[in-house]
C-alpha cells in the first residue's frame with residue numbers, strides 16, 4: 001500500500017493532513033469534509049505532540065484554543081532528556097516508526113534528513129560479548145529470536161511475554177536479550193506486557209515497517225516549523241488540577257489557583273498523570289473510564305546518556321545488549337551511549353541505594369571495561385510514565401479511554417490510540433486528529 005492509498009483509506013487526505021498548508025500538494029483543492037458545527041473555545045491540557053497537533057488543526061478551523069502545560073517546555077515525551085544541553089539533543093536519536101504516517105510526511109515536507117536504522121549489535125550472554133555472527137551460532141539465541149518473531153503472530157491465551165518465553169524452555173542465558181526485544185522496546189519488561197497485546201499491536205499496525213532515525217533537535221525544529229500557531233497558544237507552568245464539566249461551560253483550575261473557562265476540553269496529559277488522580281473531575285469520571293485507566297499499562301523509565309572520549313566498540317555498532325539490570329545501550333561511533341531502563345528493571349534500579357546514573361554507567365562498564373573512566377559528559381531523566389503498553393487483560397480499555405464524555409470532555413494522547421500505534425509519536429498525532437474531528441463535529445449540549 002503506498003502512502004497516498006493509505007492516507008485515502010484512513011481518511012487523512014480529506015481531514016487533518018490537509019490542514020498543514022502545503023504539506024501535501026495533492027491536498028490543495030480538498031476541504032475539511034466534516035460537518036463543522038463547533039466554533040467555541042477549547043482548552044487543551046498538555047503541550048506534547050498530540051496537544052500541539054490538535055491545537056494547530058483547530059486553530060486553522062477558526063476555533064479559539066488555549067494550551068495549558070504543566071512544565072516550562074513544550075513537546076512532553078518528544079524530548080527524551082528534556083533538561084539537557086543542545087549537545088545532548090543533537091546526539092539523541094529519535095525513531096520514526098514507518099513511512100505511512102502524518103509524522104513521516106511532516107518531516108519529509110520539510111526535507112528533514114532521516115536515516116534508515118543500520119549498524120550491528122553486540123550481545124553479552126554466557127559470560128562473553130558476542131558479535132551478531134557469533135550469537136547467531138548459538139541455538140538458544142536463535143530460538144529466542146524466533147520466539148520474539150512468533151510474538152507478532154501470537155493469538156493464544158492472555159499470558160505475559162515472559163510466561164510465553166518460559167513456556168518454550170529456552171536457556172535463561174538469552175533471557176535479557178528477550179526482555180530487551182519483547183519488553184524494554186515497549187517501555188516495560190517482558191513480565192508485564194501481554195503476549196496477546198504484542199500480537200494485536202503488530203497485526204493492526206498500518207504505518208509500515210521501515211524504521212528511520214533523526215536527531216532530537218531536528219525533530220524539534222520540524223515541529224516549530226509545522227505547528228507555529230499552536231506553539232503561540234501555550235501557557236507554561238500551568239498544571240491543571242481540576243475540571244468541572246457539570247455546567248454549560250467547562251471550568252478549569254490549575255495548581256496555583258488560576259481559573260479558566262471553555263466550551264470543550266481536550267485532555268492529552270499522559271496516562272500516568274490520569275492514573276495518579278492529580279486531576280479531579282466534577283462529575284467524577286464514570287466507572288468505564290476509571291477501569292480503562294487501570295487496565296492500560298505505563299511504567300517508570302530511566303533515560304541516561306553519556307559521552308565517552310572515544311568509542312570502545314567496533315565502528316558501525318548500533319547497540320550493545322547486556323544481561324544485568326540495565327540491558328540495552330545504543331551507541332555511536334563518536335562515543336555516545338544511550339540507555340533506557342523500564343518496567344521491572346527500572347523498579348530494581350530505584351530500589352538499589354545509589355544514584356541511578358552511576359548504577360547504569362557501572363553496568364555498562366561491566367562488559368565494556370574502562371568505559372566509566374572515559375566519560376566526559378552525562379545526564380539522566382526519570383519519566384514517571386514512559387509509553388503505554390498492553391498488559392494482560394487490557395481488552396477494550398483504549399477504546400473506553402478514547403471516548404468523549406458529555407460532548408465536553410475529549411481525550412487524545414498516545415495511550416488513546418486504538419489501532420496499534422500507541423507509544424509512538426505518529427500514534428499520538430493520529431489521536432489528535434481523531435479528537436479534533438470529534439470536537440469540530442460535537443453539538444451543543
Ligand SMILES: Cc1cc2nc3c(=O)[nH]c(=O)nc-3n(C[C@H](O)[C@H](O)[C@H](O)COP(=O)(O)OP(=O)(O)OC[C@H]3O[C@@H](n4cnc5c(N)ncnc54)[C@H](O)[C@@H]3O)c2cc1C
Pocket residue numbers: 045046047048049050051068069070071074075076077078079080093094095096097238239240241268269270273279301303340383385386387412413414415422423424425426428
Ligand atoms: C524515553 C522515550 C523515548 C521515546 N522514543 C520514541 C521514538 O523514538 N519514536 C516514537 O515514535 N516515539 C517515542 N516515544 C513515545 C513518544 O514520545 C510518545 O508516544 C509521544 O511523545 C506522546 O505524546 P503525547 O502528546 O501523547 O504525550 P506527552 O508528550 O506526554 O504530552 C503530554 C503533556 O501534558 C503535560 N501535562 C501533564 N500533566 C499535566 C497537567 N496536569 N496540566 C497540564 N499539562 C500537563 C506534560 O507535561 C506533557 O507536556 C518515546 C517515549 C519516551 C518516554
